[in-house]
Amino acid sequence: xxxxxxxxxxxxxxxxxxxxxxxxxxxxxxxxxxxxxxxxxxxxxxxxxxxxxxxxxxxxxxxxxxxxxxxxxxxxxxxxxxxxxxxxxxxxxxxxxxxxxxxxxxxxxxxxxxxxxxxxxxxxxxxxxxxxxxxxxxxxxxxxxxxxxxxxxxxxxxxxxxxxx
Amino acid sequence: xxxxxxxxxxxxxxxxxxxxxxxxxxxxxxxxxxxxxxxxxxxxxxxxxxxxxxxxxxxxxxxxxxxxxxxxxxxxxxxxxxxxxxxxxxxxxxxxxxxxxxxxxxxxxxxxxxxxxxxxxxxxxxxxxxxxxxxxxxxxxxxxxxxxxxxxxxxxxxxxxxxxx
DNA sequence: CTGATTGCAAATGCTTTGCACGCCA
DNA sequence: TGGCGTGCAAAGCATTTGCAATCAG
Numbered sequence: 001x002x003x004x005x006x007x008x009x010x011x012x013x014x015x016x017x018x019x020x021x022x023x024x025x026x027x028x029x030x031x032x033x034x035x036x037x038x039x040x041x042x043x044x045x046x047x048x049x050x051x052x053x054x055x056x057x058x059x060x061x062x063x064x065x066x067x068x069x070x071x072x073x074x075x076x077x078x079x080x081x082x083x084x085x086x087x088x089x090x091x092x093x094x095x096x097x098x099x100x101x102x103x104x105x106x107x108x109x110x111x112x113x114x115x116x117x118x119x120x121x122x123x124x125x126x127x128x129x130x131x132x133x134x135x136x137x138x139x140x141x142x143x144x145x146x147x148x149x150x151x152x153x154x155x156x157x158x159x160x161x162x163x164x165x
Numbered sequence: 166x167x168x169x170x171x172x173x174x175x176x177x178x179x180x181x182x183x184x185x186x187x188x189x190x191x192x193x194x195x196x197x198x199x200x201x202x203x204x205x206x207x208x209x210x211x212x213x214x215x216x217x218x219x220x221x222x223x224x225x226x227x228x229x230x231x232x233x234x235x236x237x238x239x240x241x242x243x244x245x246x247x248x249x250x251x252x253x254x255x256x257x258x259x260x261x262x263x264x265x266x267x268x269x270x271x272x273x274x275x276x277x278x279x280x281x282x283x284x285x286x287x288x289x290x291x292x293x294x295x296x297x298x299x300x301x302x303x304x305x306x307x308x309x310x311x312x313x314x315x316x317x318x319x320x321x322x323x324x325x326x327x328x329x330x
Numbered sequence: 331c332t333g334a335t336t337g338c339a340a341a342t343g344c345t346t347t348g349c350a351c352g353c354c355a
Numbered sequence: 356t357g358g359c360g361t362g363c364a365a366a367g368c369a370t371t372t373g374c375a376a377t378c379a380g
Contacts, residue, residue, distance in 0.1 A: 019334060019379055040369075055337045060370060076241040076299075080345095081369075097286060100294055110285055116278055117300060121262060124273065126302035129265055133298045134241075135282060137291035184354070184359060205345080220362045225345060245370095246344075 005032050005071060005089065012069040026052035027062045031072070031086050037105060039081045076134055077105060095133035101142050102151040170197050170236060170254065177234040191217035192227045196237070196251050202270060204246045241299055242270060260298035266307050267316040 009028060010020060030046050031038075038046070044059045054062070063084065066072040075085045077098060087094065087107060093114055097106040113133065121128040142148035174193060175185060195211050196203070203211070209224045219227070228249065231237040240250045242263060252259065252272060258279055262271040278298065286293040307313035 017334085021335065021379075023336070057338080057371080058336060061335085097289060097291060099291065106289060108285065108289065110281075113278075113281055113285065116275075116281060117298070120273065120275055120278065121300055121302050122305075124262060124271060124302075125305050126262060126264065126300075127305050127308065129301045129303055131298065131300045133282070133296065135286055135291075135296045136294045137286050137289075138294055140287075140290050140292050143292065182359085186354095186360060188361070222346080222363080223361060226360085 002029065002032050008071060009066070009069060012065075018065075022052065023054040023058050024062050024065075026050065027054055027059060028066070031066070031084075032089075035087050035090075037075065037077070037083050037085050039083055041081075043084070075132070078134070078136070093131075095135070097135040097137055099139050099150065100136050101139045102148060102154040104150045104154070167194065167197050173236060174231070174234060177230075183230075187217065188219040188223050189227050189230075191215065192219055192224060193231070196231070196249075197254075200252050200255075202240065202242070202248050202250050204248055206246075208249070240297070243299070243301065258296075260300070262300040262302055264304050264315065265301050266304045267313065269315045 005028060006025070009024070013020060013024075027043070027047060029052075030050055031043065040056075040060055040063060043063070044054075044056050047054050047059065063072065067074060067084075071086070071089055073085045073088045075083050075096060077083045077096065091107060091109055094107045094109045095113070097108060098104075099106075114131070117131045118128050121131075139148045139150070142151060170193060171190070174189070178185060178189075192208070192212060194217075195215055196208065205221075205225055205228060208228070209219075209221050212219050212224065228237065232239060232249075236251070236254055238250045238253045240248050240261060242248045242261065256272060256274055259272045259274045260278070262273060263269075264271075279296070282296045283293050286296075304313045304315070307316060
């Protein structure tokens with residue numbers, strides 16, 4: 001799978017007259033070894049902890065490239081920082097549900113939703129290009145039972161629990 | 166209508182122990198005299214051109230207040246700057262379609278879409294809180310006839326035409 | 331070789347904040 | 356009188372950029 005990504009990147013670079021470099025490859029490896037969303041800074045930290053290295057500037061520059069190559073998407077999680085999602089390669093049309101209790105992000109796809117959006121777009125006189133849906137919701141488990149494993153885990157790992165909006 | 170907004174703001178300020186001020190009122194007037202989306206800086210420009218005045222800091226501080234009071238929403242138009250939408254007071258559940266040809270933003274509501282999202286959210290074990298949908302699309306008129314009034318207008322007014330992504 | 335790439339530090343640009351003064355309750 | 360609100364300038368912070376050295380093809 002990671003090979004497939006590298007192949008796509010190489011093809012993309014070639015069409016743009018750009019080059020394969022150790023830094024770019026290292027960054028790609030770190031990104032796609034997990035399916036976690038991340039910020040530029042988190043990525044840079046992960047690189048630093050790995051045995052390869054790349055400067056912040058290179059991290060930013062590579063992120064732009066990967067977004068342009070459509071291997072990475074910027075997504076809106078309602079945070080201030082840009083968040084990147086590496087999972088569009090596997091799930092090209094997924095959406096996000098954000099738990100406002102613990103911050104957990106679920107990815108989901110639904111063909112009915114896509115179809116409906118598609119129809120609405122055409123009815124307005126447009127040709128659909130991309131759609132993104134963000135749902136904020138409360139955890140039902142937490143509400144009924146007063147606890148939720150994700151929330152406990154978020155607290156343990158010190159994850160910032162979102163302000164309820 | 167603007168009176169209704171002012172009433173809501175006053176109520177909100179009261180509950181928080183905050184005060185009505187000329188600056189806050191002026192900012193609110195400028196925001197809600199139109200249904201345009203805007204950035205903090207655009208708002209500040211509009212204030213400056215009006216006969217009232219408020220500093221940039223006050224503009225930013227008031228924006229935060231209005232978002233907290235739920236009279237304004239930050240929306241994601243795919244731009245780098247935060248964009249504010251003053252129309253949720255009239256259309257509490259609207260979504261956005263962005264034309265990638267001319268940058269025009271259409272607001273739309275659809276009860277089927279809301280219902281479907283609601284069901285999907287519950288099926289995932291959550292209680293819906295808010296949903297936001299962003300559709301990027303190409304103008305059908307432009308594609309078939311080679312022209313589109315919105316695009317012409319965008320060029321005339323010097324509006325930045327979005328990079329196609 | 332030649333032009334792309336990198337790292338560093340400096341610059342950028344939006345947003346937030348500290349502070350002193352003003353003002354309303 | 357207490358403390359909220361404001362304007363100003365300074366600070367913050369994520370991101371971008373200029374530049375000289377380095378590297379890929």
